[in-house]
Amino acid sequence: MQKIDCVQGKTIFKKGDPADGLYIVGNGSVGLYFPANLDMIEPDIKLKKNDILGEMGVIDAAPRMATAKALENSTVLFISKKEFEERLAGSDVIVRGVMAILSERLRDIQRRK
Amino acid sequence: MQKIDCVQGKTIFKKGDPADGLYIVGNGSVGLYFPANLDMIEPDIKLKKNDILGEMGVIDAAPRMATAKALENSTVLFISKKEFEERLAGSDVIVRGVMAILSERLRDIQRRK
Secondary structure (H helix, E strand, O other): OEEEEEOOOOEEEOOOOOOOEEEEEEEOEEEEEOOOOOOOOOOOEEEEOOOEEOHHHHOOOOOOOOEEEEOOOEEEEEEEHHHHHHHHHOOOHHHHHHHHHHHHHHHHHHHHO | OEEEEEOOOOEEEOOOOOOOEEEEEEEOEEEEEOOOOOOOOOOOEEEEOOOEEOHHHHOOOOOOOOEEEEOOOEEEEEEEHHHHHHHHHOOOHHHHHHHHHHHHHHHHHHHHO
8 A cells, every 4th residue: 555645636546547556545535537527627536534545456457547646735645456466366356256256247248438 | 156957938037027147057958039039949159067057147136038938848057146156155255346347338238238
């Protein structure tokens, strides 16, 4: 787990970036901007402490589908795909099975878009 | 976890049944029949040992969306929603967070259908 300090306005990731992990908001707040949000004045979603973003980055190899920016001076935690997989490997076998099915289904839906 | 012996042809659940858990194939094989499969001669999906079915039953309160039947004399294990939630509660906090997000997203997609 890697702690990253972000000044207000800092881009955490942008649409099209390669995705190799997820982020958790530690302190502050993060805005998510979907591709249709052209002026990017207001975020589509505001995330606060303990919210997760970029979660498809641990279940998929596709690039980021949105852009994330710090809305104020914030701290985010980065969990790499590898670390997530290690955490998952230590989880209950049925939890792992259900996670695999849900991930596969979301990947399918993403591919069909 | 409840072990259920099914003779060949036995209906494990049918479309529209209330859903309060998931099943894992222990021995034998299980067929899944989607609503468009009217004659139900061949299943749409064949599940074998260790495959999970009815997993939306642990993340959603919606009724079963397909019908499941034993394709031969089989054993299935039933995990109630409550038991699944207990197993999940014992899992890594980030695994739980990602499971919650994926579940919510699939529920959203289901609702929009």
